[in-house]
Amino acid sequence: MxxxxxxxxxxxxxxxxxxxxxxxxxxxxxxxxxxxxxxxSVVPPVSTLMIGRYVQFLWVDRQWVSLQDISPNLIKSVITSEDSGFCENDGVEWDALQDQVEALTDGERPRGASTITMQTAKNLFLWGDRSYVRKALEIPLALMLDAILSKKRVLEIYLNIAEWGEGIFGAEAAAQAWFGKPAKDLTRVEAARLATALPNPLGRNSANPTSGHRRLAATNIARVNAAGPIFGCVLGK
Structure with a gap:
């Protein structure tokens, strides 16, 4: 006992x-x-992917720059390509998310629906592998980021931690690596190539794009030209 x-x-x-x-x-x-x-909100962050590379002693190139030192061409191309409602949404595109949930319930494979703020949340706090758990966690984190940070700061962080190649993070490192110039000097074509490389940064070479990548960039330029006043929260016009 x-x-x-x-x-x-x-x-x-x-x-x-x-x-x-x-x-x-x-x-x-x-x-x-x-x-x-x-x-x-005041200190330049690093992404979880960058931390993972640091831990493995892998090369990382990230040169933090302020939003005003990034070409408006890239800002417009990224917003148009990744989240045209960035200035209006609260960090989540609810209609797009609902469409993806309906696609899932219908047995289809859901795609997209990630806003720039959701991608920023993922890069800052979560892991890279796709899963429904990660996607569900992105939503409250994105709402939190949108509530605490200004739109300019969210975009500034995103453009400084986005992956643009093996070990290449942020607009400045990407501009230097692919075009040999600072991010503030990117042309419309260069910006469009970088923006359309974001969904597949390891498979798309912005300096030497495939014909498919060129078509995506051309479409991006056309969409930017026709976008209207969707950049006001970050460019003021």
Missing amino acids: ATRAKTTNVFGGLFRFLRKWLIRIVLLVIILPPVLTVIY
Whole structure:
């Protein structure tokens, strides 16, 4: 009896210990993103993918620049390509998300629906592999980013942590790597090539694009020209 009671006490103590630490971990996971976001409002952040490469001692090229040092051509091309409603949404495109949920329930493979803010949330706090769990976590994180940060800061962070090639992160590193010039000097064609490379940064060479990539860039330029006043929150016009 004494041995059984002692065993019960040991397991009971272990359970209480694990429960205590589990509660602490959950609280940390809940509290950490808002705290980091406030810090990121003034401090240049790094993405989880960059951290992963640092941990593996892999090469990383990221040169932080302010939004005003990034060509308006790239800003327009990225917004048009990735999230044309960026200035109007609250970090989530609910109609697009609903369409993807309906596609999923109909047995179709959902695609897209990620806003720039959701992609920023993913890059800052989550992992790269696609999963419904990750997508579900992106939504509250994107809403939080949109509530705490200005649109300009969200876009500035995104353009400085987006991947544009193996170990190449951010607009400045991408402009230097692919075109040998600073991000502020990118032409419309160069900006369109970079913007349309974002969905597949390891498979699309912006300096030497395939014919398909060239067509995507040409379409992007046409869409930018026809976009209208969708850039006001970041360019003021």
